[in-house]
Amino acid sequence: MSRTPLHPTREQIELPTVLDCLSDPTRLAIVFTLAGNDQAARELRCGDFNAFSGKSNLAYHFAKLREAGLIETRIVGTTRYQRLRRQDLDARFPGLLDAVIKSAARDAERLQFPRCELVAAD
Amino acid sequence: MSRTPLHPTREQIELPTVLDCLSDPTRLAIVFTLAGNDQAARELRCGDFNAFSGKSNLAYHFAKLREAGLIETRIVGTTRYQRLRRQDLDARFPGLLDAVIKSAARDAERLQFPRCELVAAD
DNA sequence: TGCAATGTTCAATATTTTTTGAACAAATTG
DNA sequence: CAATTTGTTCAAAAAATATTGAACATTGCA
Numbered sequence: 144m145s146r147t148p149l150h151p152t153r154e155q156i157e158l159p160t161v162l163d164c165l166s167d168p169t170r171l172a173i174v175f176t177l178a179g180n181d182q183a184a185r186e187l188r189c190g191d192f193n194a195f196s197g198k199s200n201l202a203y204h205f206a207k208l209r210e211a212g213l214i215e216t217r218i219v220g221t222t223r224y225q226r227l228r229r230q231d232l233d234a235r236f237p238g239l240l241d242a243v244i245k246s247a248a249r250d251a252e253r254l255q256f257p258r259c260e261l262v263a264a265d
Numbered sequence: 266m267s268r269t270p271l272h273p274t275r276e277q278i279e280l281p282t283v284l285d286c287l288s289d290p291t292r293l294a295i296v297f298t299l300a301g302n303d304q305a306a307r308e309l310r311c312g313d314f315n316a317f318s319g320k321s322n323l324a325y326h327f328a329k330l331r332e333a334g335l336i337e338t339r340i341v342g343t344t345r346y347q348r349l350r351r352q353d354l355d356a357r358f359p360g361l362l363d364a365v366i367k368s369a370a371r372d373a374e375r376l377q378f379p380r381c382e383l384v385a386a387d
Numbered sequence: 388t389g390c391a392a393t394g395t396t397c398a399a400t401a402t403t404t405t406t407t408g409a410a411c412a413a414a415t416t417g
Numbered sequence: 418c419a420a421t422t423t424g425t426t427c428a429a430a431a432a433a434t435a436t437t438g439a440a441c442a443t444t445g446c447a
Contacts, residue, residue, distance in 0.1 A: 158368050158376070159288050166284035167435085189394060200436055202395055207434095221393045221444040238364035246280050246358040254280065289405090311424060322406055324425055329404095343414045343423045389447090396441075404433070411426075417419090 147218050148209060153231040156212035161236065164211045165243055169196055170204050172256040174213060177227040178244045186217075186226045187259065194257040269340050270331060275353040278334035283358065286333045287365055291318055292326050294378040296335060299349040300366045308339075308348045309381065316379040 164170050172195055179185050192201055205225065208214045212231065217224045232240045247254060286292050294317055301307050314323055327347060330336045334353065339346045354362045369376060 158365070158372055159290055159293060162284050162288035162293075162365070166281050166288050168281055169435090171281060171284075190392090197437070198394065199396080199438075203435070206395090223394070236364060236368040238360050239368060242358060242360035242364050243280070243284070246361060250280055291405095312422090319407070320424065321408075321426080325405075328425090345424070391444105391446080393444085394442090397439090399438095400436080402433105402435070404431100406431070407429085409427090412424090414422085416421075 148206075148216055150209060150215055150228075151212040153212070153228075153235060156231060156235050158236060160211045161213060161232070161239070164208055164213050167204070168254070169200075170208055170213075171243075171247060171254070173204065173208065173225075174227065175244060175247045175256055176259045177214065177225060178229075178240070186224045187261075188222045188224055190222070191259050191261055192257075194260050270328075270338055272331060272337055272350075273334040275334070275350075275357060278353060278357050280358060282333045283335060283354070283361070286330055286335050289326070290376070291322075292330055292335075293365075293369060293376070295326065295330065295347075296349065297366060297369045297378055298381045299336065299347060300351075300362075308346045309383075310344045310346055312344070313381050313383055314379075316382050 165174060173192060176192070177185070177187060189198075189201055189205060195201060196204070205214070205216070205223075208225075209216055212228060214225045215228050217226070227240075229240065247256075287296060295314060298314070299307070299309060311320075311323055311327060317323060318326070327336070327338070327345075330347075331338055334350060336347045337350050339348070349362075351362060369378075
């Protein structure tokens with residue numbers, strides 16, 4: 144599935160772009176899930192998010208998150224593992240991600256995030 | 266100019282809506298300016314933002330900010346004063362606004378906010 | 388090798404947002 | 418009262434985003 148995609152460097156991450164990513168409910172749910180505020184892992188595969196939306200729509204949102212610098216994609220065989228670029232984000236925008244994640248957690252009820260359904264691992 | 270417009274209550278303020286407001290460069294500039302990170306006042310009139318965009322476009326953005334719960338509009342005669350609803354935002358999303366404002370301040374160079382041109386007061 | 392699984396990419400839609408300008412409204416001032 | 422100032426509202430146009438499904442690519446497996 145092609146080569147490992149392009150990620151912006153830490154310095155290239157832009158505030159408005161990051162906020163835009165987080166303002167979309169689907170992407171916020173993805174980021175929240177990757178942040179592991181549930182009991183979830185730190186690294187998840189695309190397929191784990193199938194409850195969130197259709198495959199191709201997810202690919203679109205993952206691309207946006209990746210290009211914005213929010214997540215890093217690691218390719219292993221035929222699956223892609225995503226993880227939050229927490230260190231980079233914290234360095235670039237101190238306190239921002241924490242505030243967003245905590246607020247999202249407090250509002251979990253009203254935000255109604257889909258439940259991440261772990262795909263059986265190999 | 267009609268009656269004082271509707272503002273959501275503190276509890277009605279939604280995280281994705283707030284993030285969406287902040288992700289737009291014009292609105293982020295407005296919020297940043299109202300936050301007074303320059304030497305600016307806490308309450309500003311629409312006209313003070315004329316450098317940011319056209320009048321009707323500003324009215325659009327102010328409405329978005331107001332309906333999202335980011336600003337409060339106070340009508341005095343023919344002018345409208347806007348102020349950040351900092352207390353409500355801090356209560357609802359602790360640390361969020363601070364993180365955004367601070368990050369914006371650090372990135373001031375690259376964000377290139379327009380300079381708020383104070384309109385002569387009465 | 389051929390089939391299944393995982394995701395991407397592309398093109399077409401659909402939807403939402405932003406921007407503009409003209410017309411309007413309310414208050415203030417001469 | 419007429420003119421000016423401040424800013425809104427409306428409708429139209431422009432632009433950006435999101436969503437879908439079909440086709441494709443890569444890897445893993447029987």
